[in-house]
Every structure is written in C-alpha cells, then in structure tokens.
Amino acid sequence: MTVRAKARRAPPGRVAYVDGRYLLHGMASVHIEDRGLQFADSVYEVFFVSDGKLMDEAPHLDRLERSLDAIGMKLPMTRKALGLIMQEVVRRNRLTTGFLYLQMTRGVAPRDHAATDAMRPLLILTAKPVNSQAIETRRAAGVAVVTTDDIRWGRCDIKTTALLPNVLAKTEARKRGAYEAWFVDRDGMVTEGSSTNAWIVDGNGVAITRSISDNILPGVTRRVALDAATAAGVKIEERAFSRDEAYGAREAFLTSATGGVMPVIRIDGKSIGDGEPGPVATRLQALYRALSAANAAP
C-alpha cells in the first residue's frame, strides 16, 4: 500500500459541520452571541443511522420544517442540499450505526430578545457512533420510569432546544435510579417522556399513546410505530392515559429515534405487568424496525 493510500484510509477524527464548514469535532464552536446559546432560539432533530443510512429522514425533515415555521424561521437551503450535507457528515465520520444530531439556530446577532428576518440561520451537524449491543441489552432488560409534574411551556409540539425542564426531569429520574421521566399534567394524565413518547398496553392488548394534538412532541418513531402497528393489525388508540392507568397497564414502553421501542418494566417503583418486557412492545419494535428500514431503502 502506498503512503498516500494509507493516509486516505487512516481513521479520521470525528467531524462536525458548522455553518458551512466541516471541522474536527473537538474544535467545532459557535460564537458566544449565537442566539441558540443566549436564547434557546433554535430547533433540532436527532436521526438514527443504521447501516450508514439515515432512518426516517423524510418525517424528521418534515418536523424540522414545521418547528422552524412555528418560530418564524426557514430552512436556509433546499431539503435536497441539506440531505446531501447530512450524508456527507455520515460519510466523513464513517458512521454505520449511530446518531446524526442536527441543530439550527437563528444565528449570531448582538443580544436582543427580538428576532428579525435579517438574521442568518446557523446549521450544526454532529455524528456519533453507538454501541447497538448496549441498546439491545437495555431493550431485553427493560427500563424503569419515574413520573414528575409537567411544568413545561404550552408549545411542546415544537422541537426546540429550550430543554431545561427536560434536563431537570431526566436528571431527577437518573438520581432516582430510572432511565426516563414521564411528565404528568395537572389532570393526572401522562403527556410524554423527557426525550421519548410514552405508551401503555391495556388489558385488551390495545397499545395506547397520547394524541399529538395535545401539547406533546409529534414523535417520528411514535408515528412510524403507529403506522407499522396499524398495517400489522395491532390495536392502537391515540388518547391520553392517566398515571394510575399506567400503573395498572399490562405493558408500557417508550419510543424515540435513539432507542426505538423500549420496554418499561417499572413506573415509580411499581412493576408493570409481570415486570418483564412485554410481547406488544417486542412485536412493535420488530414492526417499527422493518418499516423504518423499508422506508430508508433507496
């Protein structure tokens, strides 16, 4: 092998994309007056990458555009151009299994709460490999959840980086030995997890998850799992369920781009069902993965 060929094959450093440039991840930064940093004036998406392919790319980009529109921003390039940059970040990181994180801020400007149309959005992309075996081990064991009051704002349907309430909830969950926190509204109904959607299965085997009209994030994995379940004849219901209903559920699980369908075996210390991952969650994970992979096929 020539020196040149060797250099071309040398494992690259982790690469990030920031505002038009590909940078070594460790050196990638934004100005201290970026509005994402000063005001949480930014939105984001997380894509799961499997076999080097972006999963559920179209619905994630649909949601990104929806989030941008809700805060008065626009994609600063065509979807096609963005898709090519995302693929390039995956390629430069030689990512086979992992996540692509996309954040779009309103850009750098002298500090003033008011946004103007003159501001130039700033795009950040990072890639991270994951140990998929660790995820499968967690899926096989199931996870614990704790509940906490939902004190978030009234537009949780927008995927913004104003995530401090979610940070505090997740941090509390970890301190209480749990993997995730489920938010419960003032009516005692579960809204969603701090970074996942929440599901239960009732005594008739019906998979229940809150309607997205109801101040929750329209989860992409939630949507694809619902579509997969419907196609396979799994009974589903989109409605709010209470904390008490969750305690008494036959099964419970979470959905997210990062974990797929993840069984919940304990809520607030109480065993759910027989305290093991249940058959509906397991089946939905298989259905979800199959549909997601089919959608990703070229």
Added chain:
Amino acid sequence: MTVRAKARRAPPGRVAYVDGRYLLHGMASVHIEDRGLQFADSVYEVFFVSDGKLMDEAPHLDRLERSLDAIGMKLPMTRKALGLIMQEVVRRNRLTTGFLYLQMTRGVAPRDHAATDAMRPLLILTAKPVNSQAIETRRAAGVAVVTTDDIRWGRCDIKTTALLPNVLAKTEARKRGAYEAWFVDRDGMVTEGSSTNAWIVDGNGVAITRSISDNILPGVTRRVALDAATAAGVKIEERAFSRDEAYGAREAFLTSATGGVMPVIRIDGKSIGDGEPGPVATRLQALYRALSAANAAP
C-alpha cells in the same frame, strides 16, 4: 508620546471572558456541545454599568446563586473572585455606561439530557456600551406594550436562557409596533414582560406590581425600585393585576436593569392615563437611580 505609550492608549477591541480567558469579542466562542447551546442548561444575569461601576451587583449575584441552586449548579468560584473578573471585563472594555452580560452554562459534555455533578460550569462575560441618551429619549417619550398569552413554563422565577417563549413574544411585540410584550395568564392577570417587570398605578396613586411568589422573575430593578419607593413614602402594593385593570390604569411602566423605570403610554393600542409618561413613573426612576447609585458607592 512614545510608541509604547500610544499602544497602551490605543482603543482596545471589545473583550469577552470565556471559561478563564479574556478574548477578542469577535473571536469568543463555545464548543458546539456546550449544554447552554444544546439544552438551554444555563442561567444568566445582566448588570447595568454606570460610571464604570456595576449597579445592584449584590442582588444580581444573590439571584444568580439562587438560579444556579434551582437547577442544581454552584458558582465555580467565590463571589469575590467572580466580582474581580467582572470588574476586569468592565476595565478591559473601558466601559463607563453600558451592560455586563453574564452567562453560566453547565459546561461542555457529550450530549445527554441528564446532568451530572462531574460537569464543569462555563462562565461567559461580555460588555457592551450603550447610548444612555437614547434610553433617556425613550423614557421621555414612553413606550407601547402589547399583551400576549403566557404559555411559559412553571419556573419563571429561575433566570434561565430557555428564553424562546420570550423571544417569540418580543418579536411579535416589535412586529405590532410595540417595545415590549406583557404576558397574561389564563386568569387574565398580567404576569410580567418578556424581559421586564410590569407595573401600573391605580386611581389612588398606588404603584402595583405582581408578587414574586407567583411564577415571575424576582426582578432586581423591581426590588430596588420597591425599596426606594417605600423609603420615599410612595404607596405600593405587590399583587396581581388584570389586563383590564391595566387598560384603565392612571399610569403604567416597566422595570429592568437595562431600562430602569420605563413609562408605558399605550397597551394594546389603548392610551394609558393621558397617554404621556406619568409622575409616579418619573419619580420612581429618580428614586431608583439614587438608591442604586448609593448602593454602588464604595
């Protein structure tokens, strides 16, 4: 003058402090995995600087520590050390009249919602001169306010950078030709402005502002103005007031570190009082400024 003396006197570039270093403002940045940028996992303060002195420094630092405590963080240095760094930023910027902006994030870490005690806080300080004449011109004219639904989270007492709802409200206000937006809760009561506290004066000359026990930011200027008013025998009341009460008020005004006491002459297009800055607001501004200056004297 020697070349050296001249160099010493050359106007410096604007200087920012980031994580232990003094940097040219234009070059100052944070890593893309700073938790302030990715999660709004950060708090901030804005200090008014007059005659090169930090106004109301102690109550601002009290509130900073309170905000940090509320999200499970600590000052990463003594208050004295922080005070010295703040003064140094003022000095290096030759700032006489303007603002010192302080932001403290939970630091840089691989993206994960959950915070850990191992995270190392990151401190950012910037300085900015202001044209105080422009502020006085605005004060003499008074400003317009529009009201908007308060859909913020349940911990608005914490001064965090999760400010997107405030950004959206302020942006809407500017589009509607107003200077500030007042949030109104589901009971029709005014909570506070997007970056200011809200006040009215009733028919008996009583200055009214919402109690801080009630999901609003404990404004430092609000507090000092209340103290100054009390000392001068101005009648005050800390209680919620409704939007309708504001429409019919004799006067209205805002308080903030950046504007002091700022008269409001119009709310949602309706003239307040006789549509001019009122005597209580004008008197409170003088009282506030005098007390604030007295507090700052060495």
